[in-house]
Amino acid sequence: MTSSLTLSNVTKRYEKNVLAVNNFSQEFEAGSYVCLLGPSGCGKTTTLRMIAGHESVTSGDILIDGTNVVGLAPAKRGTAMMFQNYALFPHLSVIENTAFSLKMRGVGKVERLKRAEELLSMVDMSAYAQRLPEQLSGGQQQRVALARALISNPSVLLLDEPLSALDPFLRIRMRSELSKLQKELGIIFVHVTHSQDEALALADQIVLMNNAEIEQAGSPEDIFNKPQSEFVARFMGGHNVLDINGSRFALRTDHTRLIHSSEPTASTVSFVEFLGSRVEITVSSNIQADLIATLTDEEFRQAPFMAGDSVGVQWSTENLHPLN
Ligand code: ADP
Numbered sequence: 001m002t003s004s005l006t007l008s009n010v011t012k013r014y015e016k017n018v019l020a021v022n023n024f025s026q027e028f029e030a031g032s033y034v035c036l037l038g039p040s041g042c043g044k045t046t047t048l049r050m051i052a053g054h055e056s057v058t059s060g061d062i063l064i065d066g067t068n069v070v071g072l073a074p075a076k077r078g079t080a081m082m083f084q085n086y087a088l089f090p091h092l093s094v095i096e097n098t099a100f101s102l103k104m105r106g107v108g109k110v111e112r113l114k115r116a117e118e119l120l121s122m123v124d125m126s127a128y129a130q131r132l133p134e135q136l137s138g139g140q141q142q143r144v145a146l147a148r149a150l151i152s153n154p155s156v157l158l159l160d161e162p163l164s165a166l167d168p169f170l171r172i173r174m175r176s177e178l179s180k181l182q183k184e185l186g187i188i189f190v191h192v193t194h195s196q197d198e199a200l201a202l203a204d205q206i207v208l209m210n211n212a213e214i215e216q217a218g219s220p221e222d223i224f225n226k227p228q229s230e231f232v233a234r235f236m237g238g239h240n241v242l243d244i245n246g247s248r249f250a251l252r253t254d255h256t257r258l259i260h261s262s263e264p265t266a267s268t269v270s271f272v273e274f275l276g277s278r279v280e281i282t283v284s285s286n287i288q289a290d291l292i293a294t295l296t297d298e299e300f301r302q303a304p305f306m307a308g309d310s311v312g313v314q315w316s317t318e319n320l321h322p323l324n
Pocket residue numbers: 014015018019020038039040041042043044045046047
């Protein structure tokens with residue numbers, strides 16, 4: 001089963017006139033991996049909770065496969081949510097945790113345990129069925145939380161910062177497992193994150209939010225290579241923002257070239273940072289904000305720069321991207 005998800009002019013006002021989400025309109029294709037991205041407090045979790053039905057909407061519509069789900073109880077929407085802290089019941093075994101929502105729906109014991117076993121096998125946790133959550137690692141707890149969310153056969157899975165509790169190594173491994181799982185299931189995943197890397201790696205569609213509104217939505221390639229505003233260019237990283245004749249442009253730091261200058265120029269290398277396969281060189285001047293040039297370690301070795309060097313900064317105009 002594949003379902004689409006549409007949010008139409010969705011707005012959320014909390015008490016004391018806090019505008020958490022303002023006029024959010026976006027269509028999500030069936031079977032897509034969606035990342036809601038943005039800084040802390042921009043309204044991501046509120047958006048997710050409104051889709052799940054854990055939070056009411058102030059105005060607007062939420063359509064799943066064309067049906068307006070606003071006002072429906074969470075269990076009636078075809079959505080499931082995986083929480084940031086996994087929220088596993090500490091006194092229930094892994095298999096009982098997984099089967100929990102089926103128990104609430106009155107599904108008989110034999111049937112719900114059989115289904116729970118299938119889900120645990122899907123997330124590679126069959127061997128741990130009888131353990132308690134406290135006897136599992138963070139990554140294993142997360143698999144159980146996934147199995148538990150998926151047991152109701154949702155058409156939309158909602159994940160709030162699902163990787164944030166994991167160490168960096170495990171985070172990257174679980175990231176690829178989430179991606180694989182989503183493709184296998186073919187349902188919409190809506191994944192909330194404040195990490196650009198995570199969104200770029202996972203998403204078919206990124207919705208970048210800022211101050212309760214959508215700042216830009218599109219494919220990872222579009223968001224990264226065609227930022228429409230200074231906020232997007234700076235938030236996604238990897239860009240310089242240039243002021244040229246009163247207009248603003250984004251220029252990727254790896255498209256920013258430096259040349260050694262024999263005469264003292266207005267631009268000076270202020271900082272060189274070695275980052276493994278690449279080197280970031282910060283250039284300060286009295287006419288622009290600091291710029292960064294990213295070189296591969298090879299390029300750097302062939303023409304090294306040091307703090308204090310006088311440099312010229314160059315780019316091809318085709319690499320300049322105009323900002324609103
Ligand atoms: P994010 O998940 O992007 O960090 P949230 O959706 O949690 O952001 O919050 C968006 C805004 O709404 C913030 O200003 C936050 O303080 C506010 N907010 C969130 N939940 C509530 C609530 N229950 N009552 C009042 N304000 C809230």
